[in-house]
Amino acid sequence: MTFPVTLPRISWGDPRAARRALLVHGLGSTAALMWRYGVALAEDGWRADAVDLRGHGVAPRVLDYTIPAYAADLVGIRPEQGDGTWDLVIGHSLGGAATTLAAADDPEWTRRVILIDPAVHLSDHDREVVRRSQEEAFADPTEAAVREAHPQWHPHDIELKALAARQASRWAVEQTSLQNPAWDVRAALARLDVDVDVLAADPKVYSIFDGPLATEVLAANDRVRMTVVTGAGHSPHRDKPEQTVAELRRVLRDERTMGS
Template identity: 70%
Template sequence: MIFPVALPRLTWGAPDAPRHALLVHGLGSSAALMWRYGVALAEDGWCATAVDLRGHGDAPRALDYSIAAYAADLVATGREDGWPWDLVIGHSLGGAASTSASAQDPEWTRRLVLIDPAIHLVDRDAEVIRASQQRAFDDNRAEQVREEHPHWHEQDVELKVDAVARASRWAVEQTGAQNLDAWDVRADAARLAVPTHVIGADPEVYSIFDGALAREVLAANPRITMSVIPRAGHSPHRDRPEETIARLREVLASDAFADDEELGDAELGARSAAR
């Protein structure tokens, strides 16, 4: 039986902002590493909340690290707040869990942005991710992070070291092991009923959502669109932050993602007061 755990939060922006976004990090990461999105959304008048996923950061530890369990935790965040999220941004594992959460509960969020999401991991990508996580836990020094990612902002370097130090290595390993034969949320992606945009990584650098997989997912659901950040790897917000944030703003300003025309000022005010 899957039961949700309460996820710790970091927040950027005014709590009474008219629109609220949820930020969901990837495997071996943390809420704090979603800071680029939090800062940008707060600058644009949103309230952005990032969570530590189970087994990561200050979140509770558990035995179940299936995608379904991560999704259950995310669905519970919306129910706790009493309103749908206006936007959810999910990276990698967070993208997979957010996809499942939205498919499970169409009222959970009004929009989705997925950052190089782990929709379906094949053997090659699963091994690349496993090896990357092992390197991070085996040598969690800032010098090592800088050597591997020399173009990252210093805050990303610091926060990556902190995220690895506070994550459960067992939880990260179990996430791979427990989903080994079932890391596949393509059916959930096909069921998504909200506008969804994938901000993809550049396959010439490294991407886990490209090629035949991307074409299949996009063809299965017309609500899903996609763009790619050139010269960005699996974490575009760290590899090419300015370009990634500019793309996010373009997506949110597009017709499909435009502000809720059906909500009048009175209802938006009521939502802000309730939050």
């Protein structure tokens, strides 16, 4: 039986800020690894909260790691002030899938969604890429290993990615794949009635949101738009942080979502 758990959160920005954002990390990651978004939003006058997903970081361990279970936890996370609705939710990868379900299940949960190379639908190839990546992370959860694989990353990201692998439940990460044999939230994304921007990775590097999948998703909901972060892999905020933050700020300035 699916039931929600209370997720720990960390925050950036003034607690009295008028605009509130929630940041949701990907598989095998943590709240702290969303720091680029937290810093950028705080600099722009937002209050940003990030959560550790179930089985990750210091969040509760459970038996259910289905996407609906991840989403149920998110629906229970609300801004500490205001009307109880997030002005923005940013979800990366698995966090993008869970964010999509949460926003579809509760129309009052958020006014706006930004998905970072979201795991909307995983092919067998993508599943294998994810499986190998997680195996490598757990096999050597050291900063040296992360630095060797990603020498261009900021020292914060190297440190925090290694820590995330040590903190996460390996069983939870494995079960997230096993318990979601039909990894597919396309129908939920198609029915979202809020503005959605996808910041996708560059297919020339590696992306899980491109090609026919992206074309299908964009055609199914005219409130969904897409931008490719050139030269970035699956984690644009770590691979191309300045460019990713610039794209984030650009879409947030758009009158389509911010009003006149």
